[in-house]
Amino acid sequence: MKLGRPNLEEFGATMLELGRANPDVLVCTSDSRGSGKLVPFGQALPEQIVELGIAEQNLIGVAAGLASAGKRVFAVVPACFLTTRALEQIKNDVCYSDHPVKLISISAGVSYGALGSTHHSLHDYAALRAIHNITIVAPADNHETRSAILAALDYPHPIYIRMGKRPMLELHQPNTPFEVGKAIMLRDGSDVTFVAIGEPVAEALLASQILAEEGIQCRVISMHTLKPLDQETLLAAATDTRVLITVEEHSIYGGLGGACAELLMERGVTVPFKIVGIPDEYTVTGSQMDIFRHYGITPEGLAETARQMLETVKV
Amino acid sequence: MDPTVHALQLKSIQYRKTILSIIKQARAGHTAGSLSCIDILNVLYNHVMNVSPENFADPDRDRYIQSKGHAVEALYTVLADRGFFPAEELQTLGQYRSHFVGHPTRKVPGIEHNTGALGHGLSVAVGLALAAKKDGRSYRVYTLLGDGELAEGSNWEASLVAAHYKLDNLVVIVDRNGLQITGPTEDVVALEPLCEKFRVFGYAVREVNGHDIPTLLDTFTQIPFQPGKPSLILARTIKGRGVSFMENQVSWHHHVPNDEEYTLAMQELELAETALVGVAQ
Numbered sequence: 001m002k003l004g005r006p007n008l009e010e011f012g013a014t015m016l017e018l019g020r021a022n023p024d025v026l027v028c029t030s031d032s033r034g035s036g037k038l039v040p041f042g043q044a045l046p047e048q049i050v051e052l053g054i055a056e057q058n059l060i061g062v063a064a065g066l067a068s069a070g071k072r073v074f075a076v077v078p079a080c081f082l083t084t085r086a087l088e089q090i091k092n093d094v095c096y097s098d099h100p101v102k103l104i105s106i107s108a109g110v111s112y113g114a115l116g117s118t119h120h121s122l123h124d125y126a127a128l129r130a131i132h133n134i135t136i137v138a139p140a141d142n143h144e145t146r147s148a149i150l151a152a153l154d155y156p157h158p159i160y161i162r163m164g165k166r167p168m169l170e171l172h173q174p175n176t177p178f179e180v181g182k183a184i185m186l187r188d189g190s191d192v193t194f195v196a197i198g199e200p201v202a203e204a205l206l207a208s209q210i211l212a213e214e215g216i217q218c219r220v221i222s223m224h225t226l227k228p229l230d231q232e233t234l235l236a237a238a239t240d241t242r243v244l245i246t247v248e249e250h251s252i253y254g255g256l257g258g259a260c261a262e263l264l265m266e267r268g269v270t271v272p273f274k275i276v277g278i279p280d281e282y283t284v285t286g287s288q289m290d291i292f293r294h295y296g297i298t299p300e301g302l303a304e305t306a307r308q309m310l311e312t313v314k315v
Numbered sequence: 316m317d318p319t320v321h322a323l324q325l326k327s328i329q330y331r332k333t334i335l336s337i338i339k340q341a342r343a344g345h346t347a348g349s350l351s352c353i354d355i356l357n358v359l360y361n362h363v364m365n366v367s368p369e370n371f372a373d374p375d376r377d378r379y380i381q382s383k384g385h386a387v388e389a390l391y392t393v394l395a396d397r398g399f400f401p402a403e404e405l406q407t408l409g410q411y412r413s414h415f416v417g418h419p420t421r422k423v424p425g426i427e428h429n430t431g432a433l434g435h436g437l438s439v440a441v442g443l444a445l446a447a448k449k450d451g452r453s454y455r456v457y458t459l460l461g462d463g464e465l466a467e468g469s470n471w472e473a474s475l476v477a478a479h480y481k482l483d484n485l486v487v488i489v490d491r492n493g494l495q496i497t498g499p500t501e502d503v504v505a506l507e508p509l510c511e512k513f514r515v516f517g518y519a520v521r522e523v524n525g526h527d528i529p530t531l532l533d534t535f536t537q538i539p540f541q542p543g544k545p546s547l548i549l550a551r552t553i554k555g556r557g558v559s560f561m562e563n564q565v566s567w568h569h570h571v572p573n574d575e576e577y578t579l580a581m582q583e584l585e586l587a588e589t590a591l592v593g594v595a596q
Contacts, residue, residue, distance in 0.1 A: 026449075050445065058438045058472035065442020068428065069450070070374065088432055089469075093439055097421060097429040 001205075004170045007163040008106055010142040012037030014149045015074065019045045025153070028063045028075045030056055036076040036106050056081050060089035060101070067099040072153055075101055079108035079121035079162060087127055094158045095133040102152040103160040108138070109199065109249030110278070111165040113288040121162075122278050126254025128160055129227055135180060136226040138162040140201035141171040144224050147178035155180070162198060164249070166288060169202045171222065183230040189217030192306045193237040196247035197223045197256045200276075203292070204247050206299035211306055218306070229259050238264055243272040243309040247302060249292075252277040272309050276302065316594060319362065323528045326396070327357050328588045331557045332581060333392045333405065339577050341409035343417060347555035347567035349389035351492040351525070352459060355550055356393045358531045359457060368399050371425065377454050378443050380428050382436020383461035383490055384418040385569075391415060391423065399425035434467020436460065437487065441473045444485040444545075455538070457486045463495030466504050471516065474545075478517025483539035487518065487547045490525065492554035496568045510549055518547035525550025558583055 004010070019025045019041055027033075028050045033042050042049040050066070052059040056077050063075040075082075082105045083090065094101045105124060112119035128136050137152075137159065139145040145163060152159050159180075171186060178184070186201070187208055194204035201222045208218035219241055221233060238244050244264075246257040257275025264271065276297060284294050292298055296305060330353050338344035360366070364377040381390050388408070395402040400423065407413035414422040418431025428439050440458035447454050460470065477485055489509070497503050506512070510520050519540035523530050531550075540546045554568075555561030558580040572580060 047449065052476055053472075055469075055472035055475070057469040058441070058476060061435055061438020061469065061473065062442035062445065062476065064428070065380075065439040065444075066446045067442075068439070069443050069446030071446055071449075089435060089438070092429060092432045093435055 001169045001171065004142040004168050006165055006167050007139060007142060007145040008037045008165060010145045011104070011149060011163060012041060014146050016041045016044060018149070018153055019048050022072065023048065024070065025072045026050055026066055026074070028052055028059050028066070028073060030054055030059050030077045030081070032076055032078060032106065035078065036104070038076065056085035057089050060086040061093050063101045064089070064093035064097060064099045067101045073101050074104050076104040076106060079105035079124055080112070080119050083121070083124040083127050090128070091131050095131050098133060098157060100156055101158055102155070103158065105160060105162045107165050108162045109164055110283060110288050110291045113286055113291050116285070117282040120283060122251045124162065125226055125248070125250050125256065126258070129254060129259065133157055134227070135159045137180060137224055138198035138226065139224055140196070140198060140222045141168045143170070143172040143174060143176060144178060144222065148180070148224070151178070151180050164199045164288070166199070168199065171202060171205060181225045181228050181230060183233040184222045184224065185233070186220040186222055187218060189219045190240060191217045191242055191310060193219040193221065193241040193244045194247055194302065195221045195223050195234065195237065195244065195256065195260060197226060198249055200247045200249055200297050203297055203299055204302055207302035207306065210299055210303040216306065216310065223256060226256055226259060229263060231263055234260055234263060235267060235269060238269045238271045242313050243306065245274045245276060245302065245305060245309065247276045247297060249297070250277050252279055272313050274305060274309055276305060317529070320529050320532070321591070321594070323357055323361060324591055325588065326361065327354050327528070328557070328584055328591065330357060330389070330392050330396070332584050334388045335572060335577060335580055337392070337405045337408045338388055338571055340406055342571050343409050344388045344571065345385040345569045346571065347561055347564070348383065348386040348461065348492070350556050350558065350561065351552040351554045352383065352386050352490040353389045353392070354526045354528060355459065355488055355490065355531065356389050358528060358535065360393045360397050362532060363535045364457060365454070367397065368424065375452055375454050378427050378440070378456045380436045380440045380443070380456065380458040381419055381430055382433070383459050383464060384430035385461070387417060387419050390419060390426070394423070394425040397425070433461070433464035434469045437470050437473040440485060440487070441477050441482065444477070444482040445480055447484050448480070448482065455484045455486055457488065459488045459490060462489055462491045462493065462500050462506060463503070465489070465506055474513070474516040474518070477545040481543045482545045483541070483543055485545040486538055487545060489547070489549050490552055491549050492552045494554045494563065494565050494568070496565070498565055513547045513549070517544060519544040520547045520549060522549040522551065525552035526556055557587070
């Protein structure tokens, strides 16, 4: 697999293209154009970037007002502040009022690893899943990012797109179909399913390669849309494979793992099941990759989790 | 007397009667806050804003955002009178499956934005005003804020931005009745000197009597008060205005009149109406 670029660079480049093609495209930033890779956008299209300063509540309210006047608004805010500072504005001004604001959450999860827990966003899936009328997407590579941004442009309702900072492996072909709400199967297998979202999809895919050398066949699903969840793909995986492991850069509570567990239980589908994410604690110090290693969100860690789970289902 | 002023004054009394009747029927509502802002809404919808059921889809219509969402009974009353929906629908306020919820919702024709959580309206109004500037459209954005909700920091975030982007198409009206649910605003978290605060935040400010219809009419004709600055009208009002035993009484914040109180209030309003009709004759 080739190493691509950081998803935010793909985002910034896509936005520049969209902004040039459509003067109604606006980017709202909270002193975050640098972090969001939007400096070229601001230079090329100064009338289409709206600086609101470090004031996330107001930013989301202003974005709702702009969207209600017909603007295609991308509200770009560090993930750790977007859904904490402005959750009520997201709930009321965007979702309840149904203004099609595109909420772009940058440097999500533990991307700001060493900056500590104030700058980690491990709650956003949980908070937003409980809010009605919002679609939640976390792309796993540059292709998914570009596709998600293009889909968001004409999306008629609120949508949340979550991205990290580091360069991403290229997981897909440029022509891989992408549809909001429809998961992508990266690899098929009958022993283990990894259902992953966002940056850890690459870790799951690499884990499947380690396991394949040992004769263990993995299905790997990029569940890029958390809400609405692709129920069909998930139920099929839970039926067709012997164990199911969810992987996410989020608290183990209320995110992808929680969403999958809810669905499987409600449908009466039982399968040995494990949620890999950040446990209920403030994280250890270190870089994003240090933190991933600490919690087993690595190819080796996920492969070991899979082996242990397969042990429990041996006849 | 100026016939426009007289007609608006009569409407205000009729609106007050409607507000009380729908709150009584619903057995819920924000009585005193609706009575404090109704004269402002009356002037806005009947004389100032270019908005009607016929032009509601027109991108050039003026926009109104009621940040003070608690006083929704005042807004529903004026919208019904302006023909956005049949007046009898007001009687469903608060009932099972009615669209007439206790805070503004876009399910009710004429409402631009859902409000109710306090301190949100100004940001949305700033977004709309900014969009008008970007699109070269001439519409204005009016937003009504309660004074109690000014404690929410988002108002001041939005005010920084309104001044920064020189939004002289933005008109902010503060219903300064001085009371919130716990008591006087100055005892809860003091706001004064409020005009000065808004001035230093970059608004052009006028302080007016928010019940004086000629003054309100005159003030709105002077907008923008200063080119390049958002306009702020600090409207001094009386919570519960128009019903003597409700005026300046914090207990009437969301108290619902009982049969006796309702009868007394309606009698007072009818007397006022008769006196006003007499003035014209």
